[in-house]
Amino acid sequence: MGSNARTAQIARGLGIAAIVALAAGPALAQLGVGTPFLDFRIFSLRILLGILALILGVIGLAQTRPSTGRGGRTSAVVGIVLGLVPIAVVATAVSGSGGGPMINDITTNPEDPPAFQTAQTLDANVGRDLTYPGESFAEQQRAGYPDLVPIRVTGTPEAVYARCVAAAEELGWTLTAHDPSHGTFEAIDVSELFRFVDDIVVRVRPGGDAVVVDIRSKSRDGKSDMGANAARIRAFREALAG
Numbered sequence: 001m002g003s004n005a006r007t008a009q010i011a012r013g014l015g016i017a018a019i020v021a022l023a024a025g026p027a028l029a030q031l032g033v034g035t036p037f038l039d040f041r042i043f044s045l046r047i048l049l050g051i052l053a054l055i056l057g058v059i060g061l062a063q064t065r066p067s068t069g070r071g072g073r074t075s076a077v078v079g080i081v082l083g084l085v086p087i088a089v090v091a092t093a094v095s096g097s098g099g100g101p102m103i104n105d106i107t108t109n110p111e112d113p114p115a116f117q118t119a120q121t122l123d124a125n126v127g128r129d130l131t132y133p134g135e136s137f138a139e140q141q142r143a144g145y146p147d148l149v150p151i152r153v154t155g156t157p158e159a160v161y162a163r164c165v166a167a168a169e170e171l172g173w174t175l176t177a178h179d180p181s182h183g184t185f186e187a188i189d190v191s192e193l194f195r196f197v198d199d200i201v202v203r204v205r206p207g208g209d210a211v212v213v214d215i216r217s218k219s220r221d222g223k224s225d226m227g228a229n230a231a232r233i234r235a236f237r238e239a240l241a242g
Helices: 003-031 036-063 073-096 135-144 157-170 226-241
Strands: 105-109 151-153 175-178 185-192 197-207 208-217
Touching: 003 036, 003 073, 073 151, 105 135, 105 151, 105 175, 105 226, 135 226, 151 175, 157 208, 185 208, 197 226, 208 226
Parallel strands: none
Antiparallel strands: 105 208, 151 208, 175 185, 185 197, 197 208
């Protein structure tokens, strides 16, 4: 085979590698191999491999058309098909995230966000700054998630606090701090696919004719959460309403 056929073969090889990366990242995370962020980086490699497979596959397809008499056309097609798979996965994930802002610390109250206390003492957070990033994040959140506002609930603060704890447990969060006297509790939540750990703090306090519940959810890894923290807050809001 000539060099043109080798282009098609390379496309096929890259397509196979893209599929391997697509499967390896989540598999390693589920097995607890490496860190969630490293496993995600391996998973992210799939998009580069997929693009390369797609480009070389198209080139290989053109260079092995029947009129050339060169072999390798099937390999080019395989490269194109396999390269499209991870690209489609990424496109689906991005569309599902709702195109949220590139931030990873979300709260119902950007003006007065609940503060982490116990989370700062956890081994995984030693040396990390868990203070709210400030107005730069607040502006992006208001634009990206205008529906996230303080949750107003009828009832006594004690009753609402108990309902909040029950909602958190219903969602599968692990409580790390419990302070009914101050109306706060903290928790962690672990993502199903890559086992990312996010810190959560909930604050309950009187607010005139209702009880005001504020929640803050912060990712430990990455600069963007793909809408995960906002989705968690919405799920909590729904569980509390139910």
